[in-house]
Amino acid sequence: MVFILSKLYGMLPENLKNHPKVIEMVQRFNNNNKFRELESHYRMLDLIFSSCDIKATGTMRQIQLLSLELLKLFDNICKKHDIKYWIDYGTLLGAVRHRGFVPWDDDIDVSMLREDYNKFMEVFPQEIEKIDALKDHLIISRLNKPHENFPENCNEQDILNNGTFILFFQCAFKKPFVHFDVFPKEYILDEGLTEERNKNQTELQVEFREKIEDGTWTFDEGLEIQSAKMKFTYDETSQISDAIDGPHNNIHNRIYPTEYIFPLKTITFEEYEFNCPNDYEEYLPLIYGPEYMHIPHIALDHNTTGFVKDQYDNNKKEIDKGFEESINLLKEINENFQ
DSSP states (O other): OHHHHHHHHHHSOHHHHTOHHHHHHHHHHHTOHHHHHHHHHHHHHHHHHHHSOOOOOHHHHHHHHHHHHHHHHHHHHHHHTTOOOEEOHHHHHHHHHHSSOOTTOOSEEEEEEHHHHHHHHHHHHHHHHTOHHHHTTEEEEESSSOOSSOOTTSOHHHHHHTTOOOOSEEEEETTTTEEEEEEEEEEEOGGGOOTTHHHHHHHHHHHHHHHHHTTSSOHHHHHHHHHHHTTEESSOOSEEEEOTTSOOSGGGOOEEEHHHHSSOEEEEETTEEEEEOTTHHHHHHHHHOTTTTSOOSSOOOOOHHHHHHHHTTTOHHHHHHHHHHHHHHHHHHHHTOO
């Protein structure tokens, strides 16, 4: 808390820094031993986090290694079909900050522009269908209709998105359960860059989901109507937006300068090279703020470890066996991919 306040204090203009009330408040917090102890602990954790090579262990690490093989398969398919993508969100953050997974991260995030996204959604299931050893192990879905091959005795909405009706592409390995998300992005016209765009997009996203759920629109009808209202375009512009069929709330409806993303580069993630934004040092602060290289005050995961343990009744030998067999299966598929 004190650490945050000291950061905010440093950002104040000089006239406010020297205001008696502000000085009094700072002194009061500095003299509070409890807050000083918390700040000391936070600084030590931040030092360890930012200067040491920290890796997950146990089931969390197994989840990450199986997810990595899924990402490699995704990369192979995209390369084969000349589909441009970039690792994004926590996956990109992990690549930059840890050269691999954020220690508590348990999924994969990637993004691509609409034109590539549409092509990907067509070819990815086709490629998986060709792999007899794999196709029955995967869930492939854009959630505009119920999953047809979800694991028995579980609720797909609870697992994939905690009860939220999400429409972007998701792929999951059934057992042991791991998943990755593919987020669509859009070029946006200058006329769409209004002060109200975040509020408008959130409202349009809610309407989009509701009218798909009640049958008023098909997915494609609703997407076309709402995207037109947001002034999205297939033509290249100087800015890129989060899409209607992505996560919905104001913080996700961001604008990214196109030059921050393209031309794509590559970055090392768990000793493999994957596509990343051209200028991730400017890109990441748009998502996580300027302190993205430091330990966050709140760390979130998707509780994938809990679900995996439930899948195997918390039997460690069975969990280890399940991951070993699944990782080896995907490794062999990736090594022989054509």
